[in-house]
Amino acid sequence: MDDTAISPSSGHEAWSEHPSPDLKARARHVLQHLDAVLPDVDALYGDLHEHPKLSGDEARTADEVARRLEAMGYEVSRGVGGHGVVGLLRNGDGPTVLLRGDMDALPVEEKxxxxxxxxxxxxxxxxxxxxxxxxxxTACLVGTAALLARSRDAWRGTVLVVGQPAEEALSGARAMLEDGLYARFGTPDAVLGQHTAPLPVGTFMHREGVAMMGAASVRIRLFGKGAHGAQPELSVDPVVLGASVVMRLQTIVSRELSPLEAAVVTVGHFQAGSRSNVISDEALLEVTVRTEDDAAKARVLAAIERIAKGESLASGSPKPPQVEVVASTPVNRNDPALLRRIRAAHAEWFGPDALLPGVLGTASEDFPYFAQGPEHPVPTAYWFVGVTPLETWARAPGTTPLEKVTHVPGPHSGYYAPDRQGSLRKGCESLTVAALACLHGGTTSTDH
Ligand SMILES: [Zn+2]
Ligand SMILES: [Zn+2]
Known part of the structure; x- marks a missing residue:
């Protein structure tokens, strides 16, 4: 076995952190077709951007992806875990590498x-x-699929191209796995994913260990007793109860976790009552939780439930609250050696100056579900691709990336506007180079 080849499907062998010495030559061979592929990538991007689809409604997006993969010669399966698309390309002995792109949009007004x-x-x-x-x-996933299909002499192994629905709902990855993604198409040896970031286009960020925090959404229904607003003595006021819960929830991070543990508890939604002179009989709170560690998340969730129950008891609530975790995703933790391997490959291809130091943000992803193999954890690597136009970046106040990044539009903003040409080119290159860093070398791999 040469050192590009690792981790056969049994998965108990670890990846080496060093990509094979001929990686750059193979990447050059494959990416010589990039200029030929980019016009379709750009057309797909423009089409998807103008026709965004919310989580669970990605039929049109999935069809665009599936038709293209079929035309390239992939074996395509549609409707995997909702609107999920899987394209399979077998190309000789070697590792199975899953490339994941998420496809859904958000209920945000574009500005x-x-x-x-x-x-x-x-x-x-x-x-x-x-x-x-x-x-x-999605566009870069399809572009990478096209590049790999055109250059089958430069690699060996199996590529699984996965267009995933419903990431924003944190449900799509799990739905695809529960629909037998690994049972039907094989458990991959590596799963690779990338996300746009409000960093300068042409830069990349890889973080060892935790790439993104784990998250949970919690819905709390608090029960009071309604009355006339002028007769509070006859009520159990759920607004006051809810307000106490909101305030006490602030103590979880400040008083129950170590100052060295990063976590967030935010009450994003608080609804009760209908008008000023009526005391209602219920309040609804929706809370988002972020933690750097899955055990800390369990402690935070237990504390939320305890506080909701305790405050309900203190208020004389007629019945205990309902506390329900409505969405959850684990910490997005990179396989250490696989992440280093991808970062080394990117450093070789883009130059070390293109790689920014890894910083932990508080955003979350359902990508870590792909690490949950049927028998053993599947190595995953996830990195960020800068998409901010260089002029926008230059105008942003501050000198360091950490200062500037807070002043440019980022994900979930109506002003988020990736540099179209640069993002698509760099996104295709980064995913292709990462895939080649995991696949075996092919017959023409060292011809260049
Ligand atoms: Zn998002
Ligand atoms: Zn996202």
């Missing part, structure tokens, strides 16, 4: 003013925008 800005609204009037850059991910 970029771009000529191809989304004007889409749902039937019930909500604006829809690719505000998280998943159109970039």
């Amino acid at each position: 970029t003013g771009l000529p191809y800005a989304s004007r889409v609204r749902t039937e019930d009037g909500r604006p829809v925008m690719h505000a998280c850059g998943h159109d970039v991910h």
